[in-house]
Amino acid sequence: MTNSNEDIKCPVASTLKFIGGKWKTVILYYLTSGKKRFGEIAVRIPTISRKVLTQQLKELERDGLIFKEQYKEIPPRVEYSLTDLGKSLNLVFKEMSNWGLENVLNKK
Amino acid sequence: MTNSNEDIKCPVASTLKFIGGKWKTVILYYLTSGKKRFGEIAVRIPTISRKVLTQQLKELERDGLIFKEQYKEIPPRVEYSLTDLGKSLNLVFKEMSNWGLENVLNKK
DNA sequence: CATTTTAGTTACTTTTAGGTTACTACTTTT
């Protein structure tokens, strides 16, 4: 989601600027179950390429939704977790999840 | 939003397939205040081109979120309104709206 | 000394979304 609809002060669109895009919600939703390593996320979401995963994680970090912990180990270990801001999306995800379950997943 | 993450049964991503994209939430959110004509929507969201507006409305209609009424008049009159399914997104929008207000619009 | 392991990066290509401009249909109004 670009920022050209910033001129429209739509609070819903504002939120989508943070969690819009093909993968962010999936990543964030997975992180609601706790801290995860890069590789764990990649395995859990096999259809995302590592390049794109890296990009999305960077953006989520830049936007303050997730926190990145790097351990100075070899081989490297990196863990991602939700920040308070990320956790504050909780209710949003809950409603989206409910809707998706009721109207999409349990429909087909 | 494409459907390549359909394989992942993420209820949140499922919902985004319906309301993801740059404009859909803005359109739907506007329609929560009642039936609107094509031109009214276009005026209200001036940064969207008419081509894209048409496209988005078609997709929303295809997905069963909005209903299109065409009056056989000249000049033409077309009205769009939320279907029951569209209205059922109410809670989702409410939470997204809250989050956007608290964390984006009132922050800057 | 070759291999494995993890979390990436780089360069390049493809796909998708969105945008621009010009055009149409049909009636009413001037």
Place this chain on the structure above:
DNA sequence: AAAAGTAGTAACCTAAAAGTAACTAAAATG
């Protein structure tokens, strides 16, 4: 006879998002 009004469509173009494949660092393991 010309212009205005509405809701589009068609052809074309651009930018952004996503994908692919090959590569890297540095230590540990066999």
